[in-house]
Amino acid sequence: MLYFEAATVIDEVKKKNGSVKSLVFGGKYKNKKQLFALVCETLKYSSLIDKIIAETRLLQQEKFLRKNRTLAQIVVYELLFGKGIQCGGQLKAGVKGHKTALQAALSRMKIKAKVTENEDLLPKEITQQVQLPRYVRVNLLKTTMKDVIEHFIKEGYTLTSRKDQMGAESMDAELISEISCKRITSLKRKHFMVDLHLPDVLVFAAKSDLHEHVLYHQGDIILQDKASCMPAQVLSPTHGSHVIDACAAPGNKTTHLASIMKNTGKIFAFDLDAKRLGTMGGLTMKAGVMNTQLHNQDFLKTDPNDPKYKKVEYILVDPSCSGSGIVNRKDYLTENSGDETSKSKERIEALARFQLTILKHALKFPSVKRLVYSTCSVHVEENEEVVEKVLEQNTDFVLGKPLPSWAHRGVEGSKVGEYCLRASPEQDKTNGFFVALFERKVAEVKGQNTDNKATDSSELDIETGSPETVKGQNADNKATEPGIEKGSPETVKSQSTDSKATEPGIEKGIPETVQTSCDSELRSSQGQTGGRKKKKKRKLAESQGQNGNSKQTKLTEPTKTSTGNKKNKKLRKKMD
Numbered sequence: 001m002l003y004f005e006a007a008t009v010i011d012e013v014k015k016k017n018g019s020v021k022s023l024v025f026g027g028k029y030k031n032k033k034q035l036f037a038l039v040c041e042t043l044k045y046s047s048l049i050d051k052i053i054a055e056t057r058l059l060q061q062e063k064f065l066r067k068n069r070t071l072a073q074i075v076v077y078e079l080l081f082g083k084g085i086q087c088g089g090q091l092k093a094g095v096k097g098h099k100t101a102l103q104a105a106l107s108r109m110k111i112k113a114k115v116t117e118n119e120d121l122l123p124k125e126i127t128q129q130v131q132l133p134r135y136v137r138v139n140l141l142k143t144t145m146k147d148v149i150e151h152f153i154k155e156g157y158t159l160t161s162r163k164d165q166m167g168a169e170s171m172d173a174e175l176i177s178e179i180s181c182k183r184i185t186s187l188k189r190k191h192f193m194v195d196l197h198l199p200d201v202l203v204f205a206a207k208s209d210l211h212e213h214v215l216y217h218q219g220d221i222i223l224q225d226k227a228s229c230m231p232a233q234v235l236s237p238t239h240g241s242h243v244i245d246a247c248a249a250p251g252n253k254t255t256h257l258a259s260i261m262k263n264t265g266k267i268f269a270f271d272l273d274a275k276r277l278g279t280m281g282g283l284t285m286k287a288g289v290m291n292t293q294l295h296n297q298d299f300l301k302t303d304p305n306d307p308k309y310k311k312v313e314y315i316l317v318d319p320s321c322s323g324s325g326i327v328n329r330k331d332y333l334t335e336n337s338g339d340e341t342s343k344s345k346e347r348i349e350a351l352a353r354f355q356l357t358i359l360k361h362a363l364k365f366p367s368v369k370r371l372v373y374s375t376c377s378v379h380v381e382e383n384e385e386v387v388e389k390v391l392e393q394n395t396d397f398v399l400g401k402p403l404p405s406w407a408h409r410g411v412e413g414s415k416v417g418e419y420c421l422r423a424s425p426e427q428d429k430t431n432g433f434f435v436a437l438f439e440r441k442v443a444e445v446k447g448q449n450t451d452n453k454a455t456d457s458s459e460l461d462i463e464t465g466s467p468e469t470v471k472g473q474n475a476d477n478k479a480t481e482p483g484i485e486k487g488s489p490e491t492v493k494s495q496s497t498d499s500k501a502t503e504p505g506i507e508k509g510i511p512e513t514v515q516t517s518c519d520s521e522l523r524s525s526q527g528q529t530g531g532r533k534k535k536k537k538r539k540l541a542e543s544q545g546q547n548g549n550s551k552q553t554k555l556t557e558p559t560k561t562s563t564g565n566k567k568n569k570k571l572r573k574k575m576d
Contacts, residue, residue: 052080137223141288222287246319249280255289263290272296356389383420
């Protein structure tokens, strides 16, 4: 029965087992659209319903409703604000017997508030909520942007001009943001556009309901807010890489990672909630994800040094948060508004401690080079302050500056603000969101003089993927070529400001330009007396170039001379 299903969903929301949307559309209910509307409307009026129930003493008079307070809320909603009670039996009879008292209580509330409409009694945080557009991420594992766009056009939808998308790369961030917001707010019914920031996202007019669309049921499109698509896009793992999604359920970000990776490599997806992970299993299967391993495990208990994680270079951390950035969020109405639990300082501090702990743990994985931290919170305690503390305790990492085309950055006055992304309904037409990108530092050049060894220049710049050029310590020294495996370049100590570093892979031998420490050996091998030996020495010097600017060569002649001298010594002994 619809009322009992609605009561079950609301109770699950109260237990923090999911959002209204995920519980309804991820469950096995027959009429999901009607169920979703009933749950949302009941939660919307719940504060008024509770006051009316208390004033009329409904639960004290009807004992069978006392056992299921949520069910009583739903039936009272239907009687006073909905289409009337659509059931029979004891439930209908019990509530209808109090119809006059319930209606009178509602009338007194209107008179006291000096309003005539029921909706005028609702709190401002409900009536003044921003209407967001419908964002759709195209699942590139199963289809293409072109095919999805053509499908909607055939159904009678109109694609707005794509001129702005084509020229977006040449615009600055502020201009892109301005054009994007104007285009989104002007979208009419059955009109859609390609998002200006994210290449695989389509934008439809607000209140566009696509939950029953064939492409949604096939897994070709995923109904996901634009801001929620940012973490995977910022992380951008390469094809074939190994990735960890530390707090994976319900799975939209995981499927996005798989899409970016083209189903290659491997994704380790963790979540402690078995039920949420089970729902995620169905979602990943529907999306055609093949490279993900689901782990019903606390990510904090994983061993970063476990051999199976040795190739993990990318990590996404999207931990539990206050959810204060979510617009039109109905589940927050189930919390105790009397002490403002969702906004309480104690709760936010507890969440921030957990977020700091899980982020620090993620940075312990030895091969990780990029990590994205994200929340759907607007509180600085859960966002910029957490990032600042992590950087203070992890000096091997710095912040990257992701999505240059995105204008909205972190809060002003924060040390890390300019490097972080923020999103808000007013400025960006998305849910409130926060994203930060951590990057492992590139090895620095040690020392300040020409006697120091050059650092290995094969390490890549993490953000661009290009080799970081190691500059020499004076104008004439050249760095070794980037891209060489560690240990392959022969490191040579320079004794002259004009000399060049030896090329990697050169055979062993002592270049004459750097052999000052070997003068005695050369004297013994070449001799210091006799005009003939002096003449040979001059010829050898001319052939190898002792002017300090010639290319370095191997000294094969001295080696031969040394060997010849040994034979001569043996011969002299025999003759003696």
